[in-house]
Amino acid sequence: xxxxxxxxxxxVGSGVVEVLETNRESIAKKAGEEIxxxxxxxxxxxxxxxxxxVLVHDYETIVNDPExxxxxxxxxxxEPAYTxxxxxxxxxxxxxxxxxxxxxxxxxxxxxxxxxxxxNYMFEASCGGGIPIIxxxxxxxxxxxxxxxxxxxxxxxxYILTEMAEKYADFQEVLKEAQEKGYAERNPEADVEGCDACxxxxxxxxxxxxxxxxxxxxxxxxxxxxxxEDMKYAAAMDKSVKLLATSKREGDKFSxxxxxxxxxxxxxxxxxxGVFNAIFVHGNMLGDAMFYGSGAGKLPTASAVVGDVVDxxxxxxxxxxxxxxxxxxxxxxRKEITHRFFxxxxxxxxxxxxxxxxxxxxxxxxxxxxxxxxxxxxxxxSEGEFEEKAEKLPxxxxxxxxxx
Amino acid sequence: xxxxxxxxxxxVGSGVVEVLETNRESIAKKAGEEIxxxxxxxxxxxxxxxxxxVLVHDYETIVNDPExxxxxxxxxxxEPAYTxxxxxxxxxxxxxxxxxxxxxxxxxxxxxxxxxxxxNYMFEASCGGGIPIIxxxxxxxxxxxxxxxxxxxxxxxxYILTEMAEKYADFQEVLKEAQEKGYAERNPEADVEGCDACxxxxxxxxxxxxxxxxxxxxxxxxxxxxxxEDMKYAAAMDKSVKLLATSKREGDKFSxxxxxxxxxxxxxxxxxxGVFNAIFVHGNMLGDAMFYGSGAGKLPTASAVVGDVVDxxxxxxxxxxxxxxxxxxxxxxRKEITHRFFxxxxxxxxxxxxxxxxxxxxxxxxxxxxxxxxxxxxxxxSEGEFEEKAEKLPxxxxxxxxxx
Numbered sequence: 177x178x179x180x181x182x183x184x185x186x187x188v189g190s191g192v193v194e195v196l197e198t199n200r201e202s203i204a205k206k207a208g209e210e211i212x213x214x215x216x217x218x219x220x221x222x223x224x225x226x227x228x229x230v231l232v233h234d235y236e237t238i239v240n241d242p243e244x245x246x247x248x249x250x251x252x253x254x255e256p257a258y259t260x261x262x263x264x265x266x267x268x269x270x271x272x273x274x275x276x277x278x279x280x281x282x283x284x285x286x287x288x289x290x291x292x293x294x295x296n297y298m299f300e301a302s303c304g305g306g307i308p309i310i311x312x313x314x315x316x317x318x319x320x321x322x323x324x325x326x327x328x329x330x331x332x333x334x335y336i337l338t339e340m341a342e343k344y345a346d347f348q349e350v351l352k353e354a355q356e357k358g359y360a361e362r363n364p365e366a367d368v369e370g371c372d373a374c375x376x377x378x379x380x381x382x383x384x385x386x387x388x389x390x391x392x393x394x395x396x397x398x399x400x401x402x403x404x405e406d407m408k409y410a411a412a413m414d415k416s417v418k419l420l421a422t423s424k425r426e427g428d429k430f431s432x433x434x435x436x437x438x439x440x441x442x443x444x445x446x447x448x449x450g451v452f453n454a455i456f457v458h459g460n461m462l463g464d465a466m467f468y469g470s471g472a473g474k475l476p477t478a479s480a481v482v483g484d485v486v487d488x489x490x491x492x493x494x495x496x497x498x499x500x501x502x503x504x505x506x507x508x509x510r511k512e513i514t515h516r517f518f519x520x521x522x523x524x525x526x527x528x529x530x531x532x533x534x535x536x537x538x539x540x541x542x543x544x545x546x547x548x549x550x551x552x553x554x555x556x557x558s559e560g561e562f563e564e565k566a567e568k569l570p571x572x573x574x575x576x577x578x579x580x
Numbered sequence: 581x582x583x584x585x586x587x588x589x590x591x592v593g594s595g596v597v598e599v600l601e602t603n604r605e606s607i608a609k610k611a612g613e614e615i616x617x618x619x620x621x622x623x624x625x626x627x628x629x630x631x632x633x634v635l636v637h638d639y640e641t642i643v644n645d646p647e648x649x650x651x652x653x654x655x656x657x658x659e660p661a662y663t664x665x666x667x668x669x670x671x672x673x674x675x676x677x678x679x680x681x682x683x684x685x686x687x688x689x690x691x692x693x694x695x696x697x698x699x700n701y702m703f704e705a706s707c708g709g710g711i712p713i714i715x716x717x718x719x720x721x722x723x724x725x726x727x728x729x730x731x732x733x734x735x736x737x738x739y740i741l742t743e744m745a746e747k748y749a750d751f752q753e754v755l756k757e758a759q760e761k762g763y764a765e766r767n768p769e770a771d772v773e774g775c776d777a778c779x780x781x782x783x784x785x786x787x788x789x790x791x792x793x794x795x796x797x798x799x800x801x802x803x804x805x806x807x808x809e810d811m812k813y814a815a816a817m818d819k820s821v822k823l824l825a826t827s828k829r830e831g832d833k834f835s836x837x838x839x840x841x842x843x844x845x846x847x848x849x850x851x852x853x854g855v856f857n858a859i860f861v862h863g864n865m866l867g868d869a870m871f872y873g874s875g876a877g878k879l880p881t882a883s884a885v886v887g888d889v890v891d892x893x894x895x896x897x898x899x900x901x902x903x904x905x906x907x908x909x910x911x912x913x914r915k916e917i918t919h920r921f922f923x924x925x926x927x928x929x930x931x932x933x934x935x936x937x938x939x940x941x942x943x944x945x946x947x948x949x950x951x952x953x954x955x956x957x958x959x960x961x962s963e964g965e966f967e968e969k970a971e972k973l974p975x976x977x978x979x980x981x982x983x984x
Contacts, residue, residue, distance in 0.1 A: 195865045311715070312712040316887050318610040318611070461883040463880050468870035475866070476866050
């Protein structure tokens with residue numbers, strides 16, 4: 177029997193308990209041993225609930241108990257999760273987590289500590305919730321050099337964008353509705369400003385390229401400025417607006433960015449709607465692959481955490497998680513990254529399209545029947561070049577990057 | 581250094597050599613050791629080609645060489661691949677393969693032999709080509725009980741169906757074009773009759789449900805009877821026709837089937853087009869997930885094979901591939917499996933729709949402007965019930981199952 181402790185009895189923590197109970201038998205078969213939750217740590221009491229029997233309020237009980245071999249950290253946030261994780265690894269216990277904030281910030285250090293102690297630090301649930309992506313990247317796609325990862329890595333924003341596109345509804349209106357349905361948090365900033373997706377692409381990129389990606393260096397733009405008019409133009413172009421977290425190999429360097437992107441129908445990410453997430457990966461041998469599923473939610477996320485618990489149970493004292501190099505990945509300056517841009521301008525095309533062409537070169541007009549303005553798509557150019565040119569075109573309303 | 585031998589220098593075999601050469605350094609890093617191809621076995625000579633230096637014609641050279649630790653079997657077919665694989669495993673060598681025919685027929689025996697000899701028999705490339713699916717099923721989704729697998733598992737048929745739908749072109753015409761482009765074999769039967777997809781769903785189901793699925797017991801229907809008219813009706817219903825290989829848990833039993841299915845726009849399989857493959861998986865905790873990528877092709881398939889070689893190199897004398905139980909999975913009789921059916925009937929709806937309703941109960945008319953006939957969709961009913969009823973409706977042209 178493998179004994180585990182769960183830190184945090186919130187949505188994911190209670191999900192972990194539920195998954196382990198519901199599939200007890202099949203999980204024991206796959207892990208080779210029964211997995212039992214000996215403790216759940218939470219500040220709160222849960223009077224009358226079954227969890228009461230294993231509830232503890234003091235982490236010392238867990239970290240000092242030699243019977244505990246796996247610690248499930250599903251508290252979220254950096255502290256005290258960071259300290260608890262370090263102490264567990266130092267005590268020779270494996271740690272599984274869904275905490276993307278902690279992995280993005282201290283993942284490398286914790287992976288190295290796990291290696292030193294010959295245990296494992298696993299975080300399948302930290303990127304893409306229930307979608308298996310960490311293990312495929314580290315264990316399956318080993319014959320490839322990964323050239324690109326582009327993910328719809330945040331369910332809240334994908335739900336909002338899908339609703340805005342389908343109903344031509346306003347951002348604020350859909351956000352409110354999403355909050356009522358529990359798809360968005362009361363404080364939605366981390367989601368709608370792209371920070372959550374940014375942390376996830378930093379983790380995935382570090383694993384895929386084998387060098388450390390500092391999430392603070394990734395240019396991140398959220399979806400708060402996307403409007404109903406943008407959705408009308410997108411429909412006219414047969415494209416959908418997605419918050420993409422992307423990193424790419426560009427020669428010797430890499431680029432990384434989180435921002436709304438117009439994605440065409442041929443791209444497998446085009447039809448990923450609602451709260452679903454998907455991660456597109458391009459390998460130099462494999463070509464295109466995509467992993468799709470529930471990016472959040474209690475049971476899908478808990479399923480990924482428990483998958484890690486099973487793997488830890490099978491490798492209690494054998495380190496199997498590859499750490500990436502502590503060398504920082506050299507990222508291109510944002511101004512050097514190239515895109516095509518969709519641009520909206522005040523006025524009419526008949527009056528101003530020639531002016532736009534004089535500034536941007538060959539552009540393609542997009543007709544979406546929005547009055548008082550017009551839209552066009554530029555050729556491929558760098559962000560820096562675009563910004564210089566944009567200053568010369570009066571009346572610019574907004575721009576969205578277009579996937580080449 | 582890990583020394584390997586490749587059996588068969590055809591498309592996949594030469595791809596394996598190319599992948600190992602192109603990504604030599606990154607592969608060595610991930611495997612922990614350099615992987616070197618010491619021999620390539622083929623009946624043919626390849627005068628003047630670099631492979632000449634390592635070419636052998638006699639398997640004895642390979643199986644009797646204690647330096648060879650990994651054998652890559654990419655010959656295809658049952659014999660001599662079966663004998664060669666058994667002898668390699670018996671000699672304590674790991675075997676990696678893309679040979680679905682052999683895995684579907686003798687996989688269980690070979691997995692058990694590998695376990696006995698404390699080596700590995702790996703076959704990631706046998707299902708879905710480059711798509712990582714075997715490892716995710718066996719190592720990632722361990723917290724779940726899998727309820728369903730539905731796959732577009734054959735690139736040739738998906739290419740043909742996509743072309744037929746986009747160009748309203750005839751099956752024979754598109755097949756010929758596919759053969760010219762190298763997307764279909766000169767003898768296309770195994771693909772277009774569904775046998776290839778059948779073998780793959782048998783392998784995936786055995787792994788997912790943990791009990792042996794005999795591919796010979798899976799009802800299999802190909803795409804040769806699909807017509808341009810079917811594609812017109814599909815478009816009118818906003819659905820696409822896909823050759824789906826499906827297995828599902830139905831209470832205590834399981835169902836499995838390979839046949840063309842009308843798939844709606846909400847399903848993530850709807851937009852999988854051309855030579856791409858995708859595998860949809862439903863877990864009781866995870867919910868929906870999908871794995872998408874190149875189901876065939878030299879380099880994607882070779883990438884999956886080499887991914888297995890890396891895993892074997894990391895586990896030369898440690899068995900990590902779970903075998904399924906030799907107990908045969910009890911499959912529902914086809915006649916008990918339920919679907920909705922799309923039915924085409926000679927005559928006009930105004931004359932015969934009432935008759936159709938008298939036979940099938942409530943049906944929904946589909947208007948696609950095809951003259952001399954009409955189409956409708958039934959409610960959910962078993963295959964047996966459908967067949968009984970269909971006999972009572974004169975002039976039935978064809979039927980396609982509709983995904984519920």
